[in-house]
Amino acid sequence: MSEVAQDNNKGKKKGKTKKMSTRVDFTPMVDLGFLLITFFMLATTLSKPQTMEIALPSKEKVEEKDQSNIKASRAVTILLGKDNKIFYYEGTREHDIDPELIEVNYSPTGIRQFLLKKNYEVMVKVRDLKIEKESKKLSDKEFEKRKDEIIGDKKAPIVCIKGTDLSSYKNLVDILDEMAICNIGRYAIMDITPFDLELLAKKSL
Amino acid sequence: MPKVKIKRKSTAIDMTAMCDVAFLLLTFFMLTSNFTQKEPVAVNTPSSISEIKIPDRNIIAILVDAKGKVFFGIDGQDNRIQLLTKMGAAYNITFSAAELKEFSLINKFGVPISLMKAYLALKTEERDIPKNALGIPCDSLDNQFKNWVSLAKGINRDYRIAIKADQATTYPVIKKLMGSLQDINENRYNLLTSLKSIRDYE
Numbered sequence: 001m002s003e004v005a006q007d008n009n010k011g012k013k014k015g016k017t018k019k020m021s022t023r024v025d026f027t028p029m030v031d032l033g034f035l036l037i038t039f040f041m042l043a044t045t046l047s048k049p050q051t052m053e054i055a056l057p058s059k060e061k062v063e064e065k066d067q068s069n070i071k072a073s074r075a076v077t078i079l080l081g082k083d084n085k086i087f088y089y090e091g092t093r094e095h096d097i098d099p100e101l102i103e104v105n106y107s108p109t110g111i112r113q114f115l116l117k118k119n120y121e122v123m124v125k126v127r128d129l130k131i132e133k134e135s136k137k138l139s140d141k142e143f144e145k146r147k148d149e150i151i152g153d154k155k156a157p158i159v160c161i162k163g164t165d166l167s168s169y170k171n172l173v174d175i176l177d178e179m180a181i182c183n184i185g186r187y188a189i190m191d192i193t194p195f196d197l198e199l200l201a202k203k204s205l
Numbered sequence: 206m207p208k209v210k211i212k213r214k215s216t217a218i219d220m221t222a223m224c225d226v227a228f229l230l231l232t233f234f235m236l237t238s239n240f241t242q243k244e245p246v247a248v249n250t251p252s253s254i255s256e257i258k259i260p261d262r263n264i265i266a267i268l269v270d271a272k273g274k275v276f277f278g279i280d281g282q283d284n285r286i287q288l289l290t291k292m293g294a295a296y297n298i299t300f301s302a303a304e305l306k307e308f309s310l311i312n313k314f315g316v317p318i319s320l321m322k323a324y325l326a327l328k329t330e331e332r333d334i335p336k337n338a339l340g341i342p343c344d345s346l347d348n349q350f351k352n353w354v355s356l357a358k359g360i361n362r363d364y365r366i367a368i369k370a371d372q373a374t375t376y377p378v379i380k381k382l383m384g385s386l387q388d389i390n391e392n393r394y395n396l397l398t399s400l401k402s403i404r405d406y407e
Binding site: 025026027029030033034036037040041043044045048049050051052053054055056057080163164165166167168169170171172173174176177180181189191 | 217219220221223224227228230231234235237238239240250251252253254255256257258259261269367369370371372373374375376377378379380383387392393394395396397398399400401
């Protein structure tokens with residue numbers, strides 16, 4: 001392929017000062033260059049992985065505050081079931097009447113629709129804030145601060161996420177994603193309780 | 206009619222420009238690259254819309270494969286040596302200088318501490334075969350994982366915990382990990398995900 005240029009002055013007479021060409025054949029150098037480029041391209045990671053930051057309450061705190069203290073009207077419990085199913089109920093058992101367990105999925109028309117409806121007031125406020133950010137050129141810091149205030153609203157729903165043994169890690173990440181999309185400020189990952197299992201069993205699942 | 210003389214053009218092209226471009230690109234890649242680090246198991250992370258990037262340094266990397274085996278690694282060779290010394294002291298195992306040196310070169314490992322000596326004696330290419338990649342025990346009876354993390358945190362408080370788990374990892378495994386971390390009061394950590402296109406959400 002790439003031959004080094006041959007000396008083709010053979011036929012010339014001796015004694016004459018040879019006029020050497022100053023041109024060098026760069027082909028091998030280009031070959032080498034591209035070989036190294038290929039190596040570096042394959043060996044690097046250009047994009048850093050994304051991360052999701054989560055903060056769980058410390059163990060003592062969980063024990064301190066009684067979990068059922070959450071006002072029933074604000075509480076939403078999400079159970080991650082097997083085969084990518086989600087079940088949710090609002091509130092808890094009151095006067096021996098069980099809350100209704102509803103089955104949804106992870107699609108945009110599933111759990112998200114419910115959460116958006118539940119969190120409607122906050123969503124509207126966040127949208128207004130985004131518009132304000134565009135028009136008034138709020139700084140990112142200011143925007144984050146005000147957004148935190150809005151999603152931390154006292155009347156906003158509180159979501160308890162409980163995974164069953166048959167759900168997967170993907171389900172957990174998906175549901176945490178939904179929390180971010182629906183601007184749910186207060187959510188917690190909790191252990192499943194016998195009451196939840198009872199509800200699931202009633203649905204014969 | 207005179208013959209039309211076809212001029213013989215030289216087929217040689219001036220490669221200088223191409224060479225310039227090639228080396229320019231090469232310089233770019235050399236400066237921007239950080240090398241893909243070898244991982245003991247292939248892990249397929251779930252995707253999320255989160256756009257926060259993971260920092261380069263001071264990471265306690267926890268890798269969980271689909272079957273629930275746990276792997277562990279920290280950065281900084283000096284820190285690794287310190288970590289193994291401390292961990293050895295906790296389990297009454299003394300490691301030789303050569304073993305410590307060998308350990309400082311390992312990016313992520315997944316063996317019970319009792320088998321660590323044998324693991325370090327293996328050749329590099331033998332370490333990742335399934336027979337030798339056993340995972341770190343993190344049951345309530347023998348929670349070595351918890352000790353690794355708390356000792357690593359003791360060496361450098363700035364370490365952040367990053368969990369990289371496979372999509373198919375079952376929830377009980379994750380719950381166990383989170384429980385272990387909660388036991389040692391590590392309540393803030395990062396879950397590594399890959400990027401999901403925002404289009405799915407509109």
